[in-house]
Amino acid sequence: MDTSARIMIVGAGVVGCSTAYHLARAGVTDVLVVDQGPLFATGGSSSHAPGLVFQTNASELLTKLAAYTVERFSAEELDGRRCFHQVGGIEVAATEARWDDLERKRGLAAAWGVPAELIGPNEVHDRIPQLDPSRIHGGLYVPTDGIAKPVRAAEAMAREATRRGVRFRGNTEVIGFDVTGGRVRAVRTTDGSVEVETVLCCAGIWGPKIGSLAGVSIPVQPVAHQYAVTGPTADLGASKAAGGDEVTQPLLRHQDCSMYFRQIHDRWGIGSYQHRVLPVQAADLAPSAPRGGGAEAPSDGGAWKGMSSVHPFTPQDFKQPWDDACELLPALGRAEIAEGMNGLMLFTADGMPVLGPSREIDNFWVAEAVWITHSAGVGRAMSEWLTEGSPRLDLRAADLRRFEEFAHSSSYVAERSAQSFREVYDVIHPQQPPARPRPLRTTPFHEREEQLGAVFLEANGWERPHWYDCNEHLVAGREIVAPGEWAGRYFSPIVAAEHLAARERVAMFDMTSLARAEVSGRGALELLQRLTTNQLDRKPGYVTYTLMLEHTGGIRADITVARLSETEFQVGCNGPRDIAWLRRHADETTAVRDITGGTCCIGLWGPKARDVLAPLADEDVSHEAFRFFRAKRLHVGEVPVTALRLSYVGELGWELYTSAEFGRRLWDLLAAQGTEHGIFPAGRGAFNGMRLEKGYRAWGGDMSSEHDPDEAGLAFAVKPDKGDFVGRDALLRRREQPVRRRLCCLRIDDGTVLMGSEPVFAGSGRTTAGFTTSAGYGHSAGASLAYAWIPAELAEPGTELRVSYFDRRHPATVVADPVFDPDMSRMRC
Structure with missing residues (x-):
């Protein structure tokens, strides 16, 4: 050994x-x-x-x-036997809702570079003759899908x-x-x-x-998944005895019934996620004990017996799936289940x-x-x-x-992993919140928000108001552009009204869920300078927008850093991953403390924000005394507050931070003082729309470590002359070559509101030029907007493009970024 x-x-x-x-x-x-x-x-x-x-997801x-897995396995052989059967895959739709989903998925495939096409019922039948075409609306065919021999x-x-x-x-x-x-x-x-x-x-x-x-x-949960194999069937031509290929027909996925099918010579393999969740405690697993060995995966049954990763088949759970299978593939009515298993696999939250x-x-x-x-x-x-x-x-x-600490608890992992199992083949909306466990994380404002009729969605365990029913009166007299059914699944006209009213008056946004860390100690500045792109060696009281890069020069994160004293910084992060990165690089001279849960934040934004804050603050908050991108510690009434003059929505205002025990008092003071100025609470729906038309990038949505600052329009946040920092040399090497792609703003000219991840085309051809990221309606700009990654040569304002949504192409035009208040005058007053 x-x-x-x-x-x-x-x-x-x-x-x-x-x-x-x-x-x-x-x-x-x-x-x-x-x-x-x-x-x-x-x-x-x-x-x-x-x-x-x-492959398509x-x-x-x-x-x-998945695409690389296909590439790798297709190139592999073992003793002359293939490791991948590239027979194609078909997902069928038995309902209108699923057909709509396949239209969206066709767009996702194009956006991510996977060849796919929508085909009619008879075309599906041509490829899988055993299928009853009268049962389906059609299918999504991906010719490069197939069967791996793992x-x-x-x-x-x-x-x-x-x-x-x-x-x-x-x-x-x-x-x-x-x-x-x-x-x-x-x-x-x-x-x-x-x-x-x-x-x-x-x-x-x-x-x-x-x-x-x-x-x-x-934080993973083993769950049993049912898989059965039929006896020989006359309808499958290739047989093991005749030495034919194991599989010649495309894979078949019947997601409306949470099932899939594959050929195994002259038999069918059938998998189902339709059954009850069958979790297994990891501590109860026996060591692996398969029979024999060798290089053949036992997809045709038998060889899986004796494996501790395989539990006995439960026929009662397969009764309805078998009926559904026979309905889609009538020939199965003449077959029977020869053997089955409940195979264990891992699920996450x-x-x-x-x-x-x-x-x-x-x-x-x-x-x-x-x-x-x-x-x-x-x-x-x-x-x-x-x-x-x-x-x-x-x-x-x-x-x-x-995952944060709560997401490592056995109860959370079990509950959310069970939901992940149930939703494997569900049509999931990008904004759809989990059903359980909720509420999990609530802000100090939660009681007030409930009283005001907040409609909550969820992010990282936090209950976040998306809009407030109490603001329904704001809709009156406004022309509201509503998205279509899919993009508008979690939309209310109140979202648009809050958006517009915040640009006219002043609103309170609950920003508590934004992760933040305290970085302190004599090595704090050196740590942050080494990990970020912008110049942070500034006097206490300055706030800096900056980036953290990977060693490749790609954007690992964008953060805001407020220098509160010579040795203390407050860092606004994207999540626990950023805080872990800071901790990983800190030495004994620096402490990195996650302060998210012990603090709270109100974004006080709008033209009348100063009118509300000034009478309550014990410091001068005039523009001359408290300038843009500055920080001050002050009191709002009795409440000690760290105030940052920032605005992610493009309006005058502040992020007001305090410890959790003062949160409700801060809310009440601002609400009372703002009554005469028309103050109101506003939700994430309005926040997202205002952010979009202001052109502020969302890390993880608009850009990631696969993009560099120049491509993403964030070169202003990079100061190479400040000295060495992680990713600096790689970024400078990238700058020796022309930028090949850019993140640009598109106006969707027919007003269709998108959801993001739609393919972008430069003409009428089938080759995609790029894909969208953030998308929505800019109610102040009066336009449907989307950001998109496209080749640099197409990035000039005025370039005409097309975006595919539900497999229909819509005209779009590249426009100057941002479309709202490009000189930033509204924030700097």
């Missing part, structure tokens, strides 16, 4: 083998991969998964990971990794970790102890157990994987809750992250550190 390794990968399933393969190709070969089961049918989900790869990240692919990649020097050890269980100084020094296994520099956990359903041995929380370094241990990394569909893509991304310091794809939505 090896006694040392630069990187130890725990788990030799398809994710672990893919990571090892890509590490080896990158020249990192001092890698040891261990698994408690035999190589390479190790007994986890890679060993029992049916292998369907449908509302997530750009998941679609890109065990075969894992062994093929492992062979190449081995050839390059990587070591694999089966039947080797991890039983503990030696951790000192916040790092794993050695991994204890049943074959001895191994000194390591880095550990990557790819143990699948056993991941939480492995993590707990090191003191690392991995938001349906995304958990990837990257852990919060607790510096060198303990995770790649869990990864479907076969995304496995090779995740392996490549993890290799890049481990060797280059950051992955080339933006993994923010899958970063393990996106």
Whole structure:
């Protein structure tokens, strides 16, 4: 047994083998991969998964990971046998709502670069003759989808990794970790102890157990998923006995009934998410114990018996799915279920994987809750992250550190993961809030907001008012442009009225959910200067908008930094991931404290904001005394407040922060003082629309680590001459080449209100030029707006484009950015 390794990968399933393969190709070969089961049918989900790869997803990240998985597996063979059957995939619609969803999904496919087309019922029948075309409206056909052979692919990649020097050890269980100084020094296994520099956990359903041995929380939930295989059927031409291909027909997904189908020679494999949620406690899992081994995934049944990752089939849960299957594929009425299983797989609170370094241990990394569909893509991304310091794809939505402490609780993980299972094939609106557990995080203003008729949506556990029913009177006399049914799913005319009234009067916005950190100590300035792009070495009382970059020069985050004293800063962040980044780079001279939960914030914005604040403040808040992008500590009545003169909505005003116990008093003081000035509470709907027409970028929506500041229109926030900072050299190298793409503002000329992620076309052709990001209606500008990534040569104002929405193209024009108050005079008065 090896006694040392630069990187130890725990788990030799398809994710672990893919990571090892890509590490080896990158020249990192001092890698040891261990698994408690035999190589390479190790007994986890890679060993029992049916292998369907449908690439198109509302997530750009998941679609890109899937597209690379198709590319990688299509290029792999093992002893002359293919690792991927590229037979195509069809998702069918049995309802109008699903057909609408497929029209949207066709746009997503185009936006993310996946070839797809909508086809009629008879065209679906031509490709899958067993299907009753009278039952469907049509389907979305993706010719590059197919069936992966995950065990075969894992062994093929492992062979190449081995050839390059990587070591694999089966039947080797991890039983503990030696951790000192916040790092794993050695991994204890049943074959001895191994000194390591880095550990990557790819143990699948056993991941939480492995993590707990090191003191690392991995917030995932094993859940059983039903899969059945029929006996031989006469309607499938290719048979195993005749030596035909295992699968020749396209994959079939019947999402209206939460089911999928695949051919297995002359039999059908049928999977269902229609059944009750069947969670399993990670602590109750037995070690892997598959029968035999070899390179064949048991998609055709039998070989999965004896695996602890497979639970007994529950026929009562399959009764309705079987009836639904026979209705769609009438030939199944002459078949019977030969065998089935309830195979375990991992779910998370938001349906995304958990990837990257852990919060607790510096060198303990995770790649869990990864479907076969995304496995090779995740392996490549993890290799890049481990060797280059950051992955080339933006993994923010899958970063393990996106979850705050409450989201690691067993009750939260169980509740939300169960919901993720139930919603696998549901039509989910981008703004749709979870049903449970709510309310979870409420601000000190919550009682007042409820009294005022707030309609709440949810973000990161926070209850956030989207609009207030008490403002219905503001609608009278205004011409309100309402979005269509889909874009307007969570819209009220009150949203538009609040938007317009805030530009006329003054409104209070609950901004408490915005993450913030206190960075303090004698090393605070040096830390922030090293991690950010703008000049922060300014006098106390200044606020600076700045960026944090990856080592590649891509935008890791945008933040605001208020210098409150020589050694104390308040940093406005995008979430816990940013705070974790600050902590990861801080030394003993600097403290980084998350102050979000103990504080609250009101955005007091509008032309009459000063009229409300001035009589209450014990400091001069005139423009001359309290200028734009400045900070002051003052009292509002009795309430101690940190006031930042910022405005994310493009109006005069302040962000007013105080500790949570003073929150309700702050609200009441402002509300009472503002009565004569027409003050009112406004929700996130108005906030988002005002932000959009003001041209303020939203990190994670409009830009990410795949974009640099110049492309995103944020070059003003970069000061290379201030000295070295993370990403500086890479950004300067990028600047040696012309900008290839830009984030631009589009006006949708026929007034159609978009949702974001729609493909953009330069002409009447089928090739996409880009895709939209933030979208909505600019009620003050009187126009439907969307930001979009497009080639630099198309970015000039006046360029005519087309945007596809529900598979229909709408005229759009590039316009100057921002469309509202471009000289910023309203904020600087």
